[in-house]
Amino acid sequence: MIEAKYSKLFGRIAGISLVFAVIPLLSLAVFIYIQFSETYNSKIRENLRATVENKRMAIDLFLEEKRSILQTLAGIHDYETLTSPGYLRRLFRETASHANASFVDMGVIDEQGRHVAYEGPYQLRTANYSDAEWFHEVLLRGVYVSNVFMGQRRFPHFVIAIRRDEGEKTWILRATIDMNVFNALVQSVQSGSRGDAFLVNDKMELQTASRFSGGPMAPAPLTSVERFRGIRVHNETMHGRPGMIGMSWLENAPWLLVITDDVAEEMSPLLSTKTDVLLLCSIGIIIIVIGTITTSRLLVAHIRKADMEAARLDASLLHQSKMAALGKMAAGVAHELNNPLTLIREAAGWLHDLLDPDENEEPDRDEIRKVLTRIDAYIERARGITHRMLGFGRRMEPVKEHVNANALVDETVAFLENEALHRNITIERSLDSALPPVRIDPSQVQQVFLNLLDNAIDAVGHDGTIRIRTQVAPTAGFAQIDFMDSGPGIPPQIIDKIFDPFFTTKAAGEGTGLGLAISYGIVEKMGGNIRVESSPETGTTFSVLLPLAETA
Numbered sequence: 001m002i003e004a005k006y007s008k009l010f011g012r013i014a015g016i017s018l019v020f021a022v023i024p025l026l027s028l029a030v031f032i033y034i035q036f037s038e039t040y041n042s043k044i045r046e047n048l049r050a051t052v053e054n055k056r057m058a059i060d061l062f063l064e065e066k067r068s069i070l071q072t073l074a075g076i077h078d079y080e081t082l083t084s085p086g087y088l089r090r091l092f093r094e095t096a097s098h099a100n101a102s103f104v105d106m107g108v109i110d111e112q113g114r115h116v117a118y119e120g121p122y123q124l125r126t127a128n129y130s131d132a133e134w135f136h137e138v139l140l141r142g143v144y145v146s147n148v149f150m151g152q153r154r155f156p157h158f159v160i161a162i163r164r165d166e167g168e169k170t171w172i173l174r175a176t177i178d179m180n181v182f183n184a185l186v187q188s189v190q191s192g193s194r195g196d197a198f199l200v201n202d203k204m205e206l207q208t209a210s211r212f213s214g215g216p217m218a219p220a221p222l223t224s225v226e227r228f229r230g231i232r233v234h235n236e237t238m239h240g241r242p243g244m245i246g247m248s249w250l251e252n253a254p255w256l257l258v259i260t261d262d263v264a265e266e267m268s269p270l271l272s273t274k275t276d277v278l279l280l281c282s283i284g285i286i287i288i289v290i291g292t293i294t295t296s297r298l299l300v301a302h303i304r305k306a307d308m309e310a311a312r313l314d315a316s317l318l319h320q321s322k323m324a325a326l327g328k329m330a331a332g333v334a335h336e337l338n339n340p341l342t343l344i345r346e347a348a349g350w351l352h353d354l355l356d357p358d359e360n361e362e363p364d365r366d367e368i369r370k371v372l373t374r375i376d377a378y379i380e381r382a383r384g385i386t387h388r389m390l391g392f393g394r395r396m397e398p399v400k401e402h403v404n405a406n407a408l409v410d411e412t413v414a415f416l417e418n419e420a421l422h423r424n425i426t427i428e429r430s431l432d433s434a435l436p437p438v439r440i441d442p443s444q445v446q447q448v449f450l451n452l453l454d455n456a457i458d459a460v461g462h463d464g465t466i467r468i469r470t471q472v473a474p475t476a477g478f479a480q481i482d483f484m485d486s487g488p489g490i491p492p493q494i495i496d497k498i499f500d501p502f503f504t505t506k507a508a509g510e511g512t513g514l515g516l517a518i519s520y521g522i523v524e525k526m527g528g529n530i531r532v533e534s535s536p537e538t539g540t541t542f543s544v545l546l547p548l549a550e551t552a
Helices: 002-076 079-083 087-098 133-141 179-187 268-328 330-355 365-393 405-422 442-460 515-525
Strands: 103-110 115-119 143-145 159-166 169-177 196-201 232-238 241-249 255-262 401-403 425-430 438-440 464-472 478-485 529-535 539-547
Touching: 002 087, 002 143, 002 159, 002 169, 002 179, 002 232, 002 241, 002 255, 002 268, 079 087, 079 103, 079 115, 079 169, 087 103, 087 115, 133 143, 133 159, 133 169, 169 179, 179 196, 268 515, 330 365, 401 405, 401 442, 405 425, 405 442, 405 464, 405 478, 425 442, 438 442, 438 539, 442 464, 442 478, 442 515, 442 539, 515 529, 515 539
Parallel strands: 425 464
Antiparallel strands: 103 115, 103 169, 143 159, 159 169, 196 255, 232 241, 241 255, 401 438, 464 478, 478 539, 529 539
C-alpha cells in the first residue's frame, strides 16, 4: 500500500510537470509553424501576383511594340511604294533586324483581300483572305490582333494587321508573329518543375503552349473566365495537386494570361522547416520527459524520506504522550491496587483465624473455601488492573478492529475514576446500548479518551461533574462520543489554538501541549474528527466522531 501511495504520487508529479512543460512547448511550436506558414503562403501569393502583373505588362508591351512598328510603316509608306517590286523585301529585312526577328512574314493586302505584296517563307503571294475572320475584323476596327488560327500555313499562328485608308483606297499591312519567340516570352516565368504559364482566349483555347495541357489551340485546363480588371490569385487543385493560380486579361489582345505554381513545390522550404521544428520539438520533449522523470523520482524519494522521519517523530511523540498519561494515572492505579491488596490481607488474617480454632473444634472448611474464593477474586481484580495498565503502556503498531465504544469508555473511566472521586468530581455516563461497533485502533483511541477525560478533570478542578455520552452521530456513518465538563470553559481567543502542538494553558511542568495535538492526529488517522464547543455558562464539550464499522 505504501509503495502504491508513492507510485501514485510519482505519477501525479510527473504528469503535472509534463503537462506544464510540454503544452507550452507544443503551443509555441504550433504557433511558430502557423505564423510561418501563413507568412510564407502570403509571400508566395504576393510573388505570384507581382509575377502576373510584370508578365502581363511585358506581353502588352511586346504586342504594342509590334503594332506600333506596323502602324509606323503603314503611316510613312503609300500603297504604290509598298507594292513596288522588291521594296517590301528590303523593308521586311530592315524591320526584322530591329524587331528581334519576331516577324515571320509581312504582306500588303488590298480591300478585296488579295495579297498584292508578300515577303516571307511561305507561298502566299496569290492568297486571298476575303473569307478570313481577321480580314473583316481589321477592316472594321482598323487595328487587330487575331486569335491563334491555322490559316493557309496549316500550323498555329496569329497576325497583327493595320488598316490604311489612302484617299478612296483602303489596304492592309499585316505581319505574322514568330510563335517560338512569343511562346518563349510567355513561358519564361514558369517556375520549378510544376509551374506553368500560358495564354488563353475567351473560348478557353490555348494561345501559347502549356507545359502540361498541349500546344496552341488545345483546350485550356480552365472553365470559362469572365473578363475582369486587375489580377486574381487563388488556390486551386491542378492535376491532382494543390496549386496557386494567378490570372490577368491583356490590354492589347483578347487573351487571358494564366500563371500557375505548385504549392507543394513552392512550400518545400516550409516543409523542411516543419521537419526541423518537429525534430527540435521531439528532442525537447525527450529531454523534458527524462528531466521530469529524474526530478520526480528525486522529489518522491525526498518526500518518502521526510515522511519516514515524520512518522518516526510522530510515533516517538505518541509514545511519550502515552507514557506521560501513564505516569499521571499511576497514583490512581496504585490506589486501586491498594484496595484488593488490603482485602487480600484481611482475608488472609481471617484465614489464619479459621485455621487456629479451639482444640476441640474442627476448622470450618466451608468458610475457608469462601475466604480463598474472595482472595482469588481480589487477585483477579488486581491482575486486571495491572493488565490494563500494561496493555495501555505497550507500544504497538496501529491495528484497526471492530470495537465497542461503550466498553472502551468504561475501561478508560476506570483509570481515572479514583482521581475523580478524590476531587469530588462525579463522572456520569450516558451510553447508548444500541451503538454499533466502531472500526478503530482501541489502544490509540483509548489514549484520546484518557487525554480528554484527564483534561476535563483538570478543567473542573474540584466539586464538579463530567458527563460522557455516546450516540450515533447526525453525520451518517459515525459514532459520537461527547466529553462534557462543568469547568469554566475555554477563552474564545485561544479556542482556535488548542489543537496546535506545544500549546498549553497549564502551568510550566504540568503539561506538554502535545495531548490534544496528538489526539487530533490519532482521530484523523482513524478517519474521524474532533470538535469542541465551549462557553463559561455550560463548560466545554469535546465531541469525538469515529467511523462505524461496516456491517456484513
